[in-house]
Amino acid sequence: xxKVVLLxxxxxxxxxxxxxxxxxxxxxxxRYSRNGNNDAFFDATLPCSNDLQxxxxxxxxxxxxxxxxxxxxxxxxxxxxxxxxxTSGSVPMKTLHSGLRRGVxxxxxxxxxxxxxxxxxxxxxxxxxxxxxxxxLQTFAGSLSEQVFExxxxxxxxxHVSAVFANNFSNYMFACAxxxxxxxxxxxxxxxxxxxxxxxxxxxMDPLEAQTGPAxxxxxxxxxxxxxxxxxxxxxxxxxxxxxxxxxxxxxx
Amino acid sequence: xxKVVLLxxxxxxxxxxxxxxxxxxxxxxxRYSRNGNNDAFFDATLPCSNDLQxxxxxxxxxxxxxxxxxxxxxxxxxxxxxxxxxTSGSVPMKTLHSGLRRGVxxxxxxxxxxxxxxxxxxxxxxxxxxxxxxxxLQTFAGSLSEQVFExxxxxxxxxHVSAVFANNFSNYMFACAxxxxxxxxxxxxxxxxxxxxxxxxxxxMDPLEAQTGPAxxxxxxxxxxxxxxxxxxxxxxxxxxxxxxxxxxxxxx
Numbered sequence: 001x002x003k004v005v006l007l008x009x010x011x012x013x014x015x016x017x018x019x020x021x022x023x024x025x026x027x028x029x030x031r032y033s034r035n036g037n038n039d040a041f042f043d044a045t046l047p048c049s050n051d052l053q054x055x056x057x058x059x060x061x062x063x064x065x066x067x068x069x070x071x072x073x074x075x076x077x078x079x080x081x082x083x084x085x086x087t088s089g090s091v092p093m094k095t096l097h098s099g100l101r102r103g104v105x106x107x108x109x110x111x112x113x114x115x116x117x118x119x120x121x122x123x124x125x126x127x128x129x130x131x132x133x134x135x136x137l138q139t140f141a142g143s144l145s146e147q148v149f150e151x152x153x154x155x156x157x158x159x160h161v162s163a164v165f166a167n168n169f170s171n172y173m174f175a176c177a178x179x180x181x182x183x184x185x186x187x188x189x190x191x192x193x194x195x196x197x198x199x200x201x202x203x204x205m206d207p208l209e210a211q212t213g214p215a216x217x218x219x220x221x222x223x224x225x226x227x228x229x230x231x232x233x234x235x236x237x238x239x240x241x242x243x244x245x246x247x248x249x250x251x252x253x
Numbered sequence: 254x255x256k257v258v259l260l261x262x263x264x265x266x267x268x269x270x271x272x273x274x275x276x277x278x279x280x281x282x283x284r285y286s287r288n289g290n291n292d293a294f295f296d297a298t299l300p301c302s303n304d305l306q307x308x309x310x311x312x313x314x315x316x317x318x319x320x321x322x323x324x325x326x327x328x329x330x331x332x333x334x335x336x337x338x339x340t341s342g343s344v345p346m347k348t349l350h351s352g353l354r355r356g357v358x359x360x361x362x363x364x365x366x367x368x369x370x371x372x373x374x375x376x377x378x379x380x381x382x383x384x385x386x387x388x389x390l391q392t393f394a395g396s397l398s399e400q401v402f403e404x405x406x407x408x409x410x411x412x413h414v415s416a417v418f419a420n421n422f423s424n425y426m427f428a429c430a431x432x433x434x435x436x437x438x439x440x441x442x443x444x445x446x447x448x449x450x451x452x453x454x455x456x457x458m459d460p461l462e463a464q465t466g467p468a469x470x471x472x473x474x475x476x477x478x479x480x481x482x483x484x485x486x487x488x489x490x491x492x493x494x495x496x497x498x499x500x501x502x503x504x505x506x
Binding site: 067068090108109110112115117121122123125147149151155157158159160161162163164165166167168169170171172173174175176177178180181184186187188189190191192193194195196197198199200201202203204205206207208210211212213214215216219222225226229230233234236237238240241244245247248 | 321362365368370378400402408415416418419420422428431441443445446448449450451452453454456457458459460463464466467469482486487490491498
């Protein structure tokens with residue numbers, strides 16, 4: 001059994017705790033949180049501490065804390081013998097203090113409290129400094145998910161910028177649609193089904209193949225009409241993205 | 254029973270044909286296609302014609318054809334007594350020839366051949382010129398879907414521009430992520446689960462509430478690092494959208 005101590009209190013910590021508890025080769029033995037108790041979202045039977053000197057002996061210390069705090073927080077962990085692992089997409093492994101056995105397990109997913117997720121399908125990106133630690137993370141991550149990828153910090157950073165487009169920017173397109181509906185006095189609910197289907201399509205199709213709309217067809221009449229209906233930032237976004245889409249589908253010389 | 258003739262051969266026609274056949278108060282009596290036969294995707298038992306003079310007497314003639322062709326095609330339909338309805342989000346009802354009884358049934362969804370869809374959940378936006386025709390479309394659309402909205406052409410155009418953000422532009426963000434993965438030699442499959450989850454979240458959350466990422470946190474260190482990894486159009490998109498997101502979350506004075 002791989003013994004794990006989980007450090008953190010947010011969405012990621014919550015979903016990790018659930019996954020750790022149902023993983024076969026893993027035993028979640030303790031949680032650390034600043035307030036030292038298991039708030040509503042965590043199992044009350046799980047030992048919880050707010051004293052880093054009180055952490056139990058474990059194979060893996062899993063940090064699910066804010067990106068900005070990873071470096072400074074890890075300095076407080078130098079007494080630990082186990083592998084200290086952060087879960088961030090964008091923070092280099094070496095941001096963890098050099099006195100530690102260091103590693104990364106980055107779940108490529110967006111987590112929401114109270115929204116169940118099939119963790120076995122969440123891709124886990126792993127990194128470690130030694131062969132033995134990498135082997136430990138392979139076993140650990142493999143018991144949580146069917147999809148484990150080994151990437152170095154540089155590759156993970158590249159994956160993270162791609163994920164910003166795939167997740168953060170697509171979500172902002174939904175936010176723009178929502179804002180426009182409010183401005184136009186239309187119910188945003190009309191657009192929720194097409195938003196779900198847009199994501200479903202990409203499970204089996206490549207995005208360029210799935211692309212539709214006026215810019216895909218280079219329908220300048222509609223594009224001009226739409227631009228005339230928009231202002232400020234949304235006009236800028238519409239113009240930039242329509243040009244980019246039209247260009248992507250222009251016949252190459 | 255509402256008798257319907259379906260005109261068209263694309264994805265929308267295919268999914269409409271399926272929905273029409275299972276709707277209780279509707280009878281699909283004929284299909285028109287230019288080649289005059291039911292290709293692989295359509296039921297071979299459905300009568301099919303390529304001669305507009307041969308169209309059967311029906312209550313509704315449902316046009317699922319290219320936006321650009323709606324006006325000119327409708328001129329060929331002046332002998333019809335039934336209600337002639339197009340299915341486009343962006344074409345005004347009055348683009349249909351003035352000699353016709355005119356209407357619109359716009360399904361707010363993205364359709365793919367061979368990808369099943371629960372049509373009862375597809376929002377249908379309807380419009381007609383007379384009270385009687387609107388009543389007919391209410392009954393017709395209500396037998397296909399649980400969600401029917403009455404909007405005029407001007408409102409539908411506003412909904413359509415919102416849908417371009419919700420569907421076309423979000424899909425292009427997936428396409429950018431795919432292109433970046435190719436450029437960085439990373440497997441795009443790692444991002445497919447987060448793309449599905451991004452759409453799922455919006456079924457129960459408002460998009461701004463669901464927004465995450467470096468721009469949401471105003472994490473300028475990561476943003477600068479990401480911009481340094483991008484070029485050309487993707488750099489422009491990253492900069493514009495990150496600024497917009499950061500601004501949306503700035504405390505208002």
